[in-house]
Each structure stands twice: as C-alpha cells, then as structure tokens.
Amino acid sequence: MKISRKWLQQLVDLTDIKDEDIAARLTMLGIEVESYENLSGKYDGFVVGSVLEVEKHPNADKLKLCKVDVGGEVKSIICGAPNVAVGQKVPVGLVGATVPHNQHDPDGKPFQLTRAKIRGVESEGMICSARELDLGEDASGIMVFDESATAGTPLAEHFGMNDTVYEISLTPNRADCLSHLGVARELASAFSRKLTPKRAKLREEGQPVVESAKVEVQAQDLCPRYSARIVRGIKVGPSPKWLSGAVERVGMRSINNVVDATNFVMLELGQPLHAFDLKLVAGHKILVRRPLQDETKFTTLDGKERNISPDTLMICDKEKMVAIAGVMGGMNSEISSETTDILIESANFSPSSIRKTSKTLGLSTEASYRFERGVDPNLTLQALDRVAEIIAETSGGKPAPGIVDVAAAKFPPTRVELHVDQVNRLLGTRLASGEIKRILESIEIPCDKKSETVMVCTVPTFRGDIQREVDLIEEVGRVYGYEKIADSFQTKLSFDFRFREQNSGDSLREYMAGAGFNEMVTNSLQPADVAGFHDQAFVQLANPISEDMAAMRSSLLPGSMQTVGLNISFGLKNMKLFELGKVYRTSNEQQIVGNFEETEKIAIVLSGIADPVSYDRKEAPFDIFDLKTEVERLLSFLKLDSWDFISYDTTKEYELSLKLFVKGMETGLLGRVSREVLKKFSVEQDVYFAELDLKRLLSLTGGRRRFKSLPRFPFASIDLSFIVDEKTPAAKMVEALKAAAGSMYRDISVFDIYSGEGIPGGKKSIAFTVALGSEERTLNDSDVAGFIEKAEKAFREEFSAELRKQKS
Amino acid sequence: MQEEIQKVKDEATASLREIRTQEDAENFRLRFLSRKGSVAQLFDRLKDIPKEDKPALGKALNELRSFVESEFDAARGSIGSTASRETAGIDLSIPGRKRYLGRKHPLTQTAEEIKRIFTGIGFGIADGPEIEDDYHNFEALNFPPDHPARDMQDTFFVKNPAQKDANQNGKYVLRTHTSGVQIRVMENNKPPLRVIMPGRVYRNEAISARSYCLFHQVEGLYVDKNVSLAELKGTISYFAKEFFNAEAKLRFRPSYFPFTEPSAEVDVNCFICGGKGCKICKYSGWLEIMGCGMVDPNVFKFVKYDDHEVSGFAFGMGIERLALLRYGIDDIRLFFENDIRFLNQF
Numbered sequence A: 001m002k003i004s005r006k007w008l009q010q011l012v013d014l015t016d017i018k019d020e021d022i023a024a025r026l027t028m029l030g031i032e033v034e035s036y037e038n039l040s041g042k043y044d045g046f047v048v049g050s051v052l053e054v055e056k057h058p059n060a061d062k063l064k065l066c067k068v069d070v071g072g073e074v075k076s077i078i079c080g081a082p083n084v085a086v087g088q089k090v091p092v093g094l095v096g097a098t099v100p101h102n103q104h105d106p107d108g109k110p111f112q113l114t115r116a117k118i119r120g121v122e123s124e125g126m127i128c129s130a131r132e133l134d135l136g137e138d139a140s141g142i143m144v145f146d147e148s149a150t151a152g153t154p155l156a157e158h159f160g161m162n163d164t165v166y167e168i169s170l171t172p173n174r175a176d177c178l179s180h181l182g183v184a185r186e187l188a189s190a191f192s193r194k195l196t197p198k199r200a201k202l203r204e205e206g207q208p209v210v211e212s213a214k215v216e217v218q219a220q221d222l223c224p225r226y227s228a229r230i231v232r233g234i235k236v237g238p239s240p241k242w243l244s245g246a247v248e249r250v251g252m253r254s255i256n257n258v259v260d261a262t263n264f265v266m267l268e269l270g271q272p273l274h275a276f277d278l279k280l281v282a283g284h285k286i287l288v289r290r291p292l293q294d295e296t297k298f299t300t301l302d303g304k305e306r307n308i309s310p311d312t313l314m315i316c317d318k319e320k321m322v323a324i325a326g327v328m329g330g331m332n333s334e335i336s337s338e339t340t341d342i343l344i345e346s347a348n349f350s351p352s353s354i355r356k357t358s359k360t361l362g363l364s365t366e367a368s369y370r371f372e373r374g375v376d377p378n379l380t381l382q383a384l385d386r387v388a389e390i391i392a393e394t395s396g397g398k399p400a401p402g403i404v405d406v407a408a409a410k411f412p413p414t415r416v417e418l419h420v421d422q423v424n425r426l427l428g429t430r431l432a433s434g435e436i437k438r439i440l441e442s443i444e445i446p447c448d449k450k451s452e453t454v455m456v457c458t459v460p461t462f463r464g465d466i467q468r469e470v471d472l473i474e475e476v477g478r479v480y481g482y483e484k485i486a487d488s489f490q491t492k493l494s495f496d497f498r499f500r501e502q503n504s505g506d507s508l509r510e511y512m513a514g515a516g517f518n519e520m521v522t523n524s525l526q527p528a529d530v531a532g533f534h535d536q537a538f539v540q541l542a543n544p545i546s547e548d549m550a551a552m553r554s555s556l557l558p559g560s561m562q563t564v565g566l567n568i569s570f571g572l573k574n575m576k577l578f579e580l581g582k583v584y585r586t587s588n589e590q591q592i593v594g595n596f597e598e599t600e601k602i603a604i605v606l607s608g609i610a611d612p613v614s615y616d617r618k619e620a621p622f623d624i625f626d627l628k629t630e631v632e633r634l635l636s637f638l639k640l641d642s643w644d645f646i647s648y649d650t651t652k653e654y655e656l657s658l659k660l661f662v663k664g665m666e667t668g669l670l671g672r673v674s675r676e677v678l679k680k681f682s683v684e685q686d687v688y689f690a691e692l693d694l695k696r697l698l699s700l701t702g703g704r705r706r707f708k709s710l711p712r713f714p715f716a717s718i719d720l721s722f723i724v725d726e727k728t729p730a731a732k733m734v735e736a737l738k739a740a741a742g743s744m745y746r747d748i749s750v751f752d753i754y755s756g757e758g759i760p761g762g763k764k765s766i767a768f769t770v771a772l773g774s775e776e777r778t779l780n781d782s783d784v785a786g787f788i789e790k791a792e793k794a795f796r797e798e799f800s801a802e803l804r805k806q807k808s
Numbered sequence B: 001m002q003e004e005i006q007k008v009k010d011e012a013t014a015s016l017r018e019i020r021t022q023e024d025a026e027n028f029r030l031r032f033l034s035r036k037g038s039v040a041q042l043f044d045r046l047k048d049i050p051k052e053d054k055p056a057l058g059k060a061l062n063e064l065r066s067f068v069e070s071e072f073d074a075a076r077g078s079i080g081s082t083a084s085r086e087t088a089g090i091d092l093s094i095p096g097r098k099r100y101l102g103r104k105h106p107l108t109q110t111a112e113e114i115k116r117i118f119t120g121i122g123f124g125i126a127d128g129p130e131i132e133d134d135y136h137n138f139e140a141l142n143f144p145p146d147h148p149a150r151d152m153q154d155t156f157f158v159k160n161p162a163q164k165d166a167n168q169n170g171k172y173v174l175r176t177h178t179s180g181v182q183i184r185v186m187e188n189n190k191p192p193l194r195v196i197m198p199g200r201v202y203r204n205e206a207i208s209a210r211s212y213c214l215f216h217q218v219e220g221l222y223v224d225k226n227v228s229l230a231e232l233k234g235t236i237s238y239f240a241k242e243f244f245n246a247e248a249k250l251r252f253r254p255s256y257f258p259f260t261e262p263s264a265e266v267d268v269n270c271f272i273c274g275g276k277g278c279k280i281c282k283y284s285g286w287l288e289i290m291g292c293g294m295v296d297p298n299v300f301k302f303v304k305y306d307d308h309e310v311s312g313f314a315f316g317m318g319i320e321r322l323a324l325l326r327y328g329i330d331d332i333r334l335f336f337e338n339d340i341r342f343l344n345q346f
C-alpha cells in the first residue's frame, strides 16, 4: 500500500521531519516501509515551457525548430512531434535532465539529455510526451498542459508531485493502517504530534435523504451497518488536478470526479464507499440481502458476468441486484456522464463473508481487501460527510440533508483490563503504571486506573484487533520500543530426555560424505505420472503450481536421475551422490495424519568412472559390485553384522537388481537403473542406484555397543581355490566354507574368479581367503588341515567341485 | 690395505642399490658378510699386518663392517616396498591422483550448525509430519477459518483419497511452516519444555530466484514459568552472534503472527555492506532472518496449558534464507539442482 507524505501532512504536522526518519519510525512500529520515493527527484531538470515559435527544420521535413520560453530564458529546441504549436504550454527537459522512459528503446531505459546537434542544428532540450515522462501510455505526441500553467514552474510542482510516497507492507491485523489517517495516528504518537483530522463542512439542501430513499438490511448477520447519503445536481467529469493527483500518486487510476472522491475518502479514512446513480436504483430503495433462488448471475463494473452463490451478500434495489456487497458495484447502476443524482453507500460488512465472496469469485478489490481485515463500524457517517463535501466541491452537487443509517446495534468501544505485572512478566520489563498509561493514550487508548496495578483500557472501535489483555501488552511493547527492552539470557541448563534427537541421519551423512559422496537435496514434488510409476498409492495435490509438481515423490530415484542428467549436461559425467529424504504414499492404515505415510529413505547413486581418471591407472566404469560394496560398507558402518542380498527380478526401475534383507527384514533395493528410466531422463550412461529404508536400518542398529576383548592369538590365513560349475553362486560357497570353519571362522573374501585358458568349458576357478582363529590358542597345522579336509568334502558333495590349489 | 677397504666399501654400496628381492639380499650377504665374504677376508689378512699399523686398520675394518651391516639391514628391511626405493627419474611434480571427495549439502551444514547452537543451550529436538491436518497447521495456531492471516502463506492442499467429497480436500495440507510441530509437542508433553523442530515446509508460490515451492525451517519453542520477550531477545541474540559473528547486531521490529502475541521480525545488520545499504539488503542495511514472538494464549488454550501458569516464546527461521545470507548465494533454486560444481563449494 502506498502512503503519500503530502497527504499525511494534512492530518499531522511532520514538516521538520526527514523522509528517512518517517520510514524508520514506521518500520519500528510494525508498519514496515519497504521502500520510499521522493517523486520530485524524478523530474529534476524538467520545467513547464511556453512555445513561442515553430519553424521547419532547415534539413529535415519531419522535424520542427521551436523557440520555447522556459521561465525568463528562451531555448532553441528541435521537436519531431506532429502536434507541437505556438502558444502551447508543454513539459520541457533541459540539458542534464534524465528522461524517465526512452520511447525508442525496447526496454524503455531512461536516458540523460545532452546538448546535441540534430541534422546540423543544435537543440537545447526536449519537449516530452506522457510516455517519456512515465505519466501515461500516450506516445503519439507531446503532452500539452492547460493554458494556466506558468512557464518556468518545475514540473514536479506543476504536477503536485513535490511529494514522497512510502510503500508499506501491512500485517493482516493492522486494518486501521489501511488509510492515511491510521498511519498519521501512528506517526502522531511516534513524534508526539497532534492529529488534525478533517472536519467536513457541508451545505445541505433539497429533500432530506430519509424522504428520498429507503434502506432495508435483511441480512443483518452479514451487514451490521448500512449508511447512505444523496447528492443531487452533480456534473460528472474529470477530477480537478489536486484530486486526480492525490489518488494517482498512491497508485490508483483517476476515473472521474465522483469515483475519485469515493476513493480519496477510502484512502484517507479507510472506509470503502460506493456511489450509485440514483436514477438507476429502482424505487430508490436499497435492500441488503442474500440472492434469491434465480439470481445466479451478475455483471460487475468491469463488464464481467459473475456467478453468484446463495450465501453472497448482495446490494439490491426494488427489482434487481446492483452490487456485490463490499467487493464491486454493478454495470446496471454505474455512474455515467448522464448521472445527476447519486446515492453513496458507506457500510460495514462481515469480514469473513466478504473474504469468502472474494475468494470464490477470485476478485480482490481495494474495498474487499479492507472489509476482509475489518473496518471500523463507527466510520460510516464521518466518511459520508467527507465524501459529500468533496463531491459538492468538485462536481457542483448539493448534498441532501441527513443520512440514512441502519445499524444492528451500537458499536461501543471494548473495555479491557490490564494488569501491570502481566505487562512486565510477558515483556520482561519494569514499566510503571503511569508509563503504560502514557504509552496507550498516545495511540488513543484511554486508561482508567482501577487500582494501583490494574487499569481499564477503552479500546476504540478502529482497533478491532485489540480484544484481550495480551493484545494491549503487545501495544505497550510496540510503542515503548522492542529495542528498549533489555536482552535477558538466563537459560538454565536442564537436559530433557524427552527431546533427544532420535535416529538422526547426521552421522550417516558424515559417513557418506567421508566415503566420497556428494549430498543432494531434491524437490519432493513431482509430476503425477512419475510418482505413479514408482507407487500407485502416491499422494496427489489438490492445487498444484503446475503439472510438473502435482504429486509427492514416491521414490528418490526420479530426483536422483534428474541430478545425474543435469550434471551430465554440464559435462560432469562421474559422480557419487546420496540423499536422505522422505517418500510419501497413501497407506491402508491410519497414520499420524490421515492415511499418509512418510518414510525416510537413503538414496545412493553411482555413475561414470569408478575412480576418476589418473595418468597411470586404467579407468573402469562403476558396476553393480561397486554399488554392492558401498551398500555393504554403509551396513558395516552402521554396525549391522549380517545381511543378505537376494537377486531380484528385473523391474521397470532396475535391470540387475538385488533386494537387501537385514536381520530378516526387507530394507531396500539396489541395482542398475533400467533403460526405460534412463530414457525418461535422457541419460545415456549407466546409473547404479540403491534406495534403502533409513528408519528401518537405523532402528536395526539400535542397542548398545559392547566391547569384545581383542583376539589374543594370531589368525591363520588360508587361500583355497576350486574349479566349480560356472553357475554356482559365490554366496553358497561362502556359506559352505563358513560351515566348514565352524567356530574357527573369522573372516572370508573372494580374491580371484577366472575362466578361460586352462579351465574346462562351463567351469570357473574361484579363490577364497579364509581367516581362522581361536580364543584359546594359536592354531596348529592339524587345525588347518582339518578345515581344508572339511571344505574339500563339502565342495565335492555340494558343488561337485575339486580343490585346485591351497596355500596357508 | 686402506685402498682395499675403500674398494670393498664402494662395491658393497653399489651392490646394495641393486637389492630388490630376498634372493638379491642373500647373494649380497654371501658376497660381503658371510664367513667367506669379502669383509671377513679382509679381517683374516689383519694378522699379517705390522703391529704398528694394526690399531688404525682394525678401526677402519670395524667401521667397514658396521657400515655394511647396517646398510644391509636397512636394504633388507625395505624389500617389498621397492617403489619407494626408486628415487631416480621420478617426476614428483606429477599431481596426486584425483579421488571422489564428498560433501554434505550446504543446507545440511547450515541446519547442523543451527542445531549445534540450540542444543548447546539446552534445547531438545523434535519433528513432525510434512503432510499435516488443518488443525495442526492452522486452527490450533490461532488461524481462524476464513481469516486473512491464512493468506500470509500460500498453501498446497492434498487430495484425500479416503474422501470422495472434493470439499474434504482442504482438510490436509503440505505444512506451510514447522509451527504445527509446536502443537504436537505441547499436546504430548507437559511444560516446561524447550525444543527446536527442524523440517521441510511447502509454499504454493511461483518458483524464482527468490522463492521455491519448498524450503526448510527450524522452529523453536520455550515454555516455562515467566518466560519473557526479554528472554526471547537474549536467546535470539545469542544465536545470531554464534551463527553470524560476535559483532552481529539485531533489530526486533513489531510484526504479526496469529500464534504469537506480541510478535516480532528479527533483522541482523547487513554484513555485506556493513549497514550502509546494498542490493542484498535492499538498501535498508538490515537482513530479515526470522519471525518470533510470545506464544499466544489462544494457542495455549488449544493444547490445554494454563497461560496464567506458564508463558513461552516461539521462533521460526528459514534454513535456505540463512544459508543464502551466510554464503552469499543469489539464487535459491541452486540448492535443489545439486550441480556438483555448486555442492563442491561448501
């Protein structure tokens, strides 16, 4: 919302205060000034000029050579506009001035005027169009002022633009500051000035309002008050400069002298107003009601036909609907150039009803914005007097005597008790009751002392946001100044085991980064088809931003693939990545919230070369065993000592895939990403991907870690190689060797797999290193021989395999 | 004789360089250090030397023997790490081999730093669901239905498959803030309590350099007897000094949140321009870092706490916002693109 300093000046005297001090104080009062602009600065170097002579340019047909009086001095200016003529008063930019908008630049960038020769003749300035001055869209010719303009007047002054405009951002509670009066009230308090609101002076004549029009409020629940005035004999036309300038400077469009007057009063006092053409109000009767059954369509002022729902509050006349209450008027009763008599509505509507209507229609207006936030019900009469005064002045109308005022009840101020000790308890201050009283009275909240420590505060109706003691305490703190409240930091250390972080992924992240993985954080919103591809029970949004983000992710794979694709597109083809993140689905069972299940997962991604290229090592691409290695390392890090990988079918996500079981629980899938998925993400290199259930993994690691005494006797290490059938799984052989070692088993690894020359067709040679040990003694040759014998036997019986070589 | 000693020393030195294997070592031993080896042979000849020369030559021979023995031991010890022994012709200016270097995401690093600071002053940690019901995300936080305060946050609604009626879609939302966790924590725990609640939140806003459809927040809550605004200021000031730097200056300016009263926005003095005004701080000299306030009595009513008995403060900060400021990142989308060149910078 825009606030004009010149306008504020009418309401509180701020003459000696700097622009920036006003901005700073407002911000610290909770009325945030986002920016402010001194408008006159924009037209530095521009003046009103009077065109004395116009001649043809000697060297160009379309250009004219003008002599322009710019206030005691005559400048020679070349002008290309078709409409320039002797006697005109025009805006002139002098050398050095910055023209706000360059008509010949596609971006309209401002440019500075220099002394320039145009086709051999010097020009000492520029006559500007409205477009060039950022004052309108008209670029067809130069702007021409009224004859009364004085040559030499600075342009800003001519426009009444010797003003500073503040852009303020208001929180929804401060409806009272949606007006210049409200902001002025805050400033009066901040700078200890007196508020000087306008008192309207009216000369009423003709038939009294109560005899000329009737108002009936049927839906009193939605309309606590409806007041109206009549002004007769007006002439609708353009607004005088002071009026159009005032509304334009704060960002509204000037329409005509009646509409501008209603907007002006809204901006000054905060009361939205609407003017009807009295002739078009059937039976001169206003009815405030919900629509009838067949009233479902209504055409608003902007020419759009709108659907009206049965609970929309409508303003109607004897025959028809004439306005959507508090939102927008109708075409059928609009002010036009033929209008002579008007009825001005100044009403109060239920905030939630207006908000509902505005939301349903998708139509937010200056009026609805204010009504939604709450308008002072005691403002209607004051606003009517003020607007009648202005319309009488600017359109020659005569206000009819009196006001029709239909109110459900009186609107008394709220009385709230305030305890001094509560103020100090909540703010951490030591304010005395006198100080508190002074603060509240500076913002027009009178306080009566009830006892030494209790006062009764009378909250005026323009502060609808103050209902409770705590609201008053906030006001005390705000006006006193948060900056004056001393910091206190007496935190006592007490350890609360209820809130110890459970199963945090922090140490896991640390480990993964140490293992060479970069951490990703990806979007958890995805297209519905992507989410559906991984899980049919995915969660859908009712109001997505776009189709690309219409569902919650059901797998971390798409985000990973997107990351892989993005990096490849930048030429980074080798990567190790991981992510800790949630996936979402609809479960059949009740969850914490509805049926929505959120599961934390860890994704591991390998793609490209296993260890980045070096000058002396052969590069090898990542393969499934690299992925398995990383998963096993992770499981070992988590102190999980037994797990199984089960070869799993090719799925739409994976080609080579393994299911991971830890302590018999399924904990994830890993494998090479399928062609189908690679294609979806336009990735042309292999990607190895694992997705594990993090919560389950972390819960399985639970339990205390206990120290085991270190082995006192050295291990014996035995290498065994066998020739087995090509199809014999390594895992089975490992199991057989473990069984053969029995209690002596300590560790096992595969160190060679070979087939080809020297090995019969259909066979492979596989070699293991087995570590054996004992808690009681160093193993001797016969222990080792016994193991080898058992192993040989097992291999012969289970795999029809022969021991090929042994070394111990 | 002196010359012969020198000769043996030179030969031994040359041979030592050739030792690569155990076999080489054995050959060397046989040649120089065995009972028939060249050192022993020289000792044998000592008996034929004139008496007056014996002390000097004996000393030289002893030196030779201990030199060859110790060099041999060293050479034998380094068999197997032969590469390290190759020193000639190695270009040490060749760079080391490049290996994968992993890093935690800057958002993780920032969140961990925030957690570290608050757990250090006695805050615990709690979390809650991202798909939240209207009650916890709005109602119990004192956002009445049809209240303009709800416009402060653009909300994503979730389709509820259990409900055929489309009007029920408003019941579940993607949480717009972590403040709902406050309610869950208070519902399930008696005061006093002091806890931070980090997590992912969503806003239905157009994606740009300045805003994304989701971000991460850390919510804080402290409820006890006599918790005051002064204590809130002290706590946040401590945090800012730890997080930014000891010279960080804070500004608390009045604001509005439905679930706190009084409420404040917290600004830190712009450390980029030192408060003079720059593009980052929009020429104000201040950077907004969080919202906070005293827990509204209506919120206490919802969770059945007695607001005469206890008072409390709450705050909420955006992790992205803090990370953007801390690292001087100019586009929030970079956090979610995971360009490795970006990730490697932190």
Ligand SMILES: [Zn+2]
Pocket (backbone or CB within 6 Å): B270, B271, B272, B273, B274, B275, B276, B277, B278, B279, B280, B281, B282, B283, B285, B286
């Ligand atoms: Zn700055």
